[in-house]
Amino acid sequence: MxxxxxxxxxxxxxxxxxxxxxxxxxxxxxFALLESYKDQSDLLKAVADADALIVRSDKxxxxxxxxxxxxxxxxxxGAGYDNLxxxxxxxxxxxxxxxxxQNSNAVxxxxxxxxVMMARNQYxxxxxxxxxxxxxxxxxxxxIGRLVARLGKAFGMEVYSCTRSEANRKAMAEDGVKxxxxxxELYSKCQxxxxxxxxxxxxKKSLNYALLARMPKGATLVNSARKEIIxxxxxxxxxxEREDFRYVSDIQPDKLxxxxxxxERVFFTPKKMGAQTAEANINAxxxxxxxxxxxxxxxxxxxxxxx
Ligand code: 3PG
Numbered sequence: 086m087x088x089x090x091x092x093x094x095x096x097x098x099x100x101x102x103x104x105x106x107x108x109x110x111x112x113x114x115x116f117a118l119l120e121s122y123k124d125q126s127d128l129l130k131a132v133a134d135a136d137a138l139i140v141r142s143d144k145x146x147x148x149x150x151x152x153x154x155x156x157x158x159x160x161x162x163g164a165g166y167d168n169l170x171x172x173x174x175x176x177x178x179x180x181x182x183x184x185x186x187q188n189s190n191a192v193x194x195x196x197x198x199x200x201v202m203m204a205r206n207q208y209x210x211x212x213x214x215x216x217x218x219x220x221x222x223x224x225x226x227x228x229i230g231r232l233v234a235r236l237g238k239a240f241g242m243e244v245y246s247c248t249r250s251e252a253n254r255k256a257m258a259e260d261g262v263k264x265x266x267x268x269x270e271l272y273s274k275c276q277x278x279x280x281x282x283x284x285x286x287x288x289k290k291s292l293n294y295a296l297l298a299r300m301p302k303g304a305t306l307v308n309s310a311r312k313e314i315i316x317x318x319x320x321x322x323x324x325x326e327r328e329d330f331r332y333v334s335d336i337q338p339d340k341l342x343x344x345x346x347x348x349e350r351v352f353f354t355p356k357k358m359g360a361q362t363a364e365a366n367i368n369a370x371x372x373x374x375x376x377x378x379x380x381x382x383x384x385x386x387x388x389x390x391x392x
Contacts, residue, residue, distance in 0.1 A: 101366035191365035193232035217241035222275030294319030
């Protein structure tokens with residue numbers, strides 16, 4: 086009987102775990118759970134006899150793949166799959182998938198919440214500002230970017246994005262989002278930028294001093310994506326030079342202590358919280374379980390990312 090392991094250092098809501106268990110067991114498979122583990126060695130032990138694996142931001146390294154002798158499929162319950170060693174998966178013929186769009190709403194809501202919080206000086210009692218009438222740039226118009234754009238419009242913001250994709254341009258036109266030519270233009274135009282770039286070789290450190298310095302007075306950069314896309318030295322230099330610049334992120338930077346010198350101009354969630362809602366956990370967790378069942382029973386490879 087195939088064994089499906091859910092291994093999540095940051096646990097899903099209970100209701101999501103029970104939903105995954107139900108899908109797995111009604112398909113005739115065995116369900117196993119490793120939650121809130123403290124050490125990578127716990128994951129190495131747990132994967133030893135797993136045929137399928139569901140993870141979140143958990144690092145599925147070449148070592149984990151090596152330890153998972155029976156593994157056929159790993160599903161990242163979420164959007165970004167930079168935590169999966171795709172090369173190691175492909176070498177072993179293991180299918181890797183994500184669950185695109187399933188946790189987007191939770192992240193988009195968090196982004197707007199963070200923007201309001203920064204506009205109100207982290208609720209310190211001093212007079213702040215409103216989002217209405219401000220310019221909002223969406224960097225990467227995917228599932229999350231699109232929802233942030235719609236929420237921004239509901240707040241009365243003027244929303245912009247830039248993209249080369251025809252499908253994204255169509256979506257932007259439907260959403261009443263204005264098209265700009267480049268990231269440089271986006272950063273020059275927008276008082277708020279919400280970035281949704283994935284962490285890839287060509288995006289790492291791409292939010293650098295030169296780009297961020299283009300932002301107009303009263304700038305707020307919102308990062309609910311990945312810390313790797315930020316050039317932290319460049320951002321630190323800019324924030325030291327510009328007292329109007331704010332940075333809010335759902336991911337703790339490597340140089341957290343240095344960012345702390347900017348007081349209320351920065352805020353970092355203690356743990357990545359964007360997708361941490363019961364709804365997102367249910368959507369992404371159940372989608373992952375269903376994808377595994379369809380793959381193991383019918384060979385369905387929709388959402389495979391290591392083709
Ligand atoms: C994602 O890529 O889906 C988000 O970053 C959420 O990550 P998490 O599952 O670790 O909360």
